[in-house]
Amino acid sequence: MSRIDSLLRIAAPFVRPIYGGAGVILMFHRVLPRETHTRIRGHANLEITPEALEQTIHYFARRNYDVYSPDDLYRFLTGVKKEDKPFVQFTFDDGYVDNLIYAYPIFKKHNIPFTINVSTCFPDHTAVIWWYLLEDLILNRERLTFEHAGQTYDFDCTAQEGKAKAFAITRKLFKFANIQERGLLTNSVLLANDMDLLRKIDEVALRWDQLKQLASDPLVTLSAHTVNHYVLSSLRDEEVQYEILESKRILESNLDKQIDHFAYPFGNRREAEAREFRIATECGFKTAMTTRTGGIFSAHGSHLMTLPRYDLAQLTLPRDLNLVTSGASSLRVNRFKRVITA
Ligand SMILES: [Zn+2]
Structure with missing residues (x-):
C-alpha cells in the first residue's frame, strides 16, 4: 500500500461530506472463482470472486444503502424519486456468462437489482475477444514478433516480465485501433499465430437464450454497450452512430424490450468524449455511463449522458470500499474536482 493510499484511508471520513455524493455506480466485468492457471500479471483485473461480490453487497447493506436500477437512478436524477438514503448501482460490462452463473444467484438471494451492459457481438458470437486470445498467445510463446503500421514489434516472452511487457504494448495497439487497424492486427498477431x-467467445459469452432468461427478471436491466466494443473516439462519426444505435436495435429486437440505458466501451477520457455523448443523447437513451471515476451528485441530472462509475477491479475488496463511498479515491484521480461531468 502506498503512503498516499494510507493517507486517503485516514482522510476518508472527513472527505465524505464533500466528495461522497448521493451514491455510486460500481463497474465489474467477470465474477469467477479464483482460477489456478497462470495469468499475465495485471490481466486478472477483469475478474472478482463471488465471495468478494457478496462481501461488497454486505458492505452496502450494513450501511443501509438503497440498491438502484438504472431506471431508479434516472428517476432520482430527474427529480421524480426523492431519496435521503445513499444508493449504489451494480453494473457488469460486456456480457460474460459468469454474470449469469455466479453473480445472478447472489443478487437473487439478496433480492436486489443489477445491470449488464451488453456488447451485441457477445450474444451474436461474432466477437473476437482479443484481450483473452492475446493473453493465451503470449502465455504459450517464448517470442512474439509482428509488424504493424510500418513498425516491427519483437518481444522476448520467456520470462513473466517479458510476457507482461508484450501484453501491455500489444493490448494498447488493439485497444486504440480503428476498424481497419483492428483487422490488420487480428491478421498479423492472432491469425499469423494460428489462434482460433x-x-x-463460446467459452465466456452469454447466449441470447440466457439473456432472455435474465431479461425476464425485473431485478435485471440489460443496457447497450455498442456492437463491437471499439474505443469510440477512434471511429468516424457514422461508425460511432452505427455502433451505438445498432446495439440498441439488436438488443430490442432479440429481447422484445425497450433498451433505455447505455455504457460507453472503455469510456474514459480520450475514449468517449463530447461527440460520443451527443450521439448517445440523439439515440434516445435515458442515461449513459462512462468509466470516469467519481460519485453521483444531484447535479448529474443535467449530465445524464456522462455518469461516472467506480472500477472496483483496481481495488482490494471489501477493504477499499470506504475509499469509494467517501469519494477519497476520486479526489486523487480528479485533482479535487467534485462533480465529474465530462
Ligand atoms: Zn466493455
Whole structure:
C-alpha cells in the first residue's frame, strides 16, 4: 500500500461530506472463482470472486444503502424519486456468462437489482475477444514478433516480465485501433499465430437464450454497450452512430424490450468524449455511463449522458470500499474536482 493510499484511508471520513455524493455506480466485468492457471500479471483485473461480490453487497447493506436500477437512478436524477438514503448501482460490462452463473444467484438471494451492459457481438458470437486470445498467445510463446503500421514489434516472452511487457504494448495497439487497424492486427498477431478467433467467445459469452432468461427478471436491466466494443473516439462519426444505435436495435429486437440505458466501451477520457455523448443523447437513451471515476451528485441530472462509475477491479475488496463511498479515491484521480461531468 502506498503512503498516499494510507493517507486517503485516514482522510476518508472527513472527505465524505464533500466528495461522497448521493451514491455510486460500481463497474465489474467477470465474477469467477479464483482460477489456478497462470495469468499475465495485471490481466486478472477483469475478474472478482463471488465471495468478494457478496462481501461488497454486505458492505452496502450494513450501511443501509438503497440498491438502484438504472431506471431508479434516472428517476432520482430527474427529480421524480426523492431519496435521503445513499444508493449504489451494480453494473457488469460486456456480457460474460459468469454474470449469469455466479453473480445472478447472489443478487437473487439478496433480492436486489443489477445491470449488464451488453456488447451485441457477445450474444451474436461474432466477437473476437482479443484481450483473452492475446493473453493465451503470449502465455504459450517464448517470442512474439509482428509488424504493424510500418513498425516491427519483437518481444522476448520467456520470462513473466517479458510476457507482461508484450501484453501491455500489444493490448494498447488493439485497444486504440480503428476498424481497419483492428483487422490488420487480428491478421498479423492472432491469425499469423494460428489462434482460433472465435474459441474464447463460446467459452465466456452469454447466449441470447440466457439473456432472455435474465431479461425476464425485473431485478435485471440489460443496457447497450455498442456492437463491437471499439474505443469510440477512434471511429468516424457514422461508425460511432452505427455502433451505438445498432446495439440498441439488436438488443430490442432479440429481447422484445425497450433498451433505455447505455455504457460507453472503455469510456474514459480520450475514449468517449463530447461527440460520443451527443450521439448517445440523439439515440434516445435515458442515461449513459462512462468509466470516469467519481460519485453521483444531484447535479448529474443535467449530465445524464456522462455518469461516472467506480472500477472496483483496481481495488482490494471489501477493504477499499470506504475509499469509494467517501469519494477519497476520486479526489486523487480528479485533482479535487467534485462533480465529474465530462
Ligand atoms: Zn466493455
